[in-house]
Amino acid sequence: MHRSRVGVLLIDHPPEVSDRATRFWSEVVGVTPDLDEDGVYTSLGRVGSVLFETQQVGEGTESRIHLDVETDEVDSEVKRLQGLGAEIAEVREGYVIMRDPGGLIFCVVPVQSGETFEREATVWS
């Protein structure tokens, strides 16, 4: 038995537009952006109970939005999602990048939202 939920909404832009886009989306929702130490992710608070972030992706990567499915058991959730038709794109340290049946990138990551996860995650048996 494990749990998961769609927990994080990320807006990804390459370096040349990342700062402008982060400032833009922070003003769309009216928060002060909070850049993490490594300069890649910026927290824009939450949209409802979903964590809202921007990510600076590599040069040449196209701008996009992607979702993180957060879970208390990454391996079990990856297996469940493979059974539903997703494919593994890349296994990273502690999380897995997957593609939905249309090729869209999303990630399966450990729990990010703390108490919100406890309250809102779905139990899969």
Place this chain on the structure above:
Amino acid sequence: MHRSRVGVLLIDHPPEVSDRATRFWSEVVGVTPDLDEDGVYTSLGRVGSVLFETQQVGEGTESRIHLDVETDEVDSEVKRLQGLGAEIAEVREGYVIMRDPGGLIFCVVPVQSGETFEREATVWS
């Protein structure tokens, strides 16, 4: 004075993968998909307080995720977002398609989430 919030999260796929992707995402979150009358949008309930939908887009359109900013005054919100650096991509009947400073598509739409909008929208003056 008007109000807005990020209210809808849409997963867009072209016709050849749309049904499979809709079934996939409905099972990711554990809901029964609810296709609308015109066969374009399918409701997958909510992620937290954000409406979660799939959209069948035109043939040849690349799979993507886009956000709808819902507002009680579309024109005022479009002007606010233009002031923040967004550009109008296309004006449609009742809503506007825009691009963020990195070129990412999003829409400004009338209120979609009813009471949730009343509770969670931000007031702009």
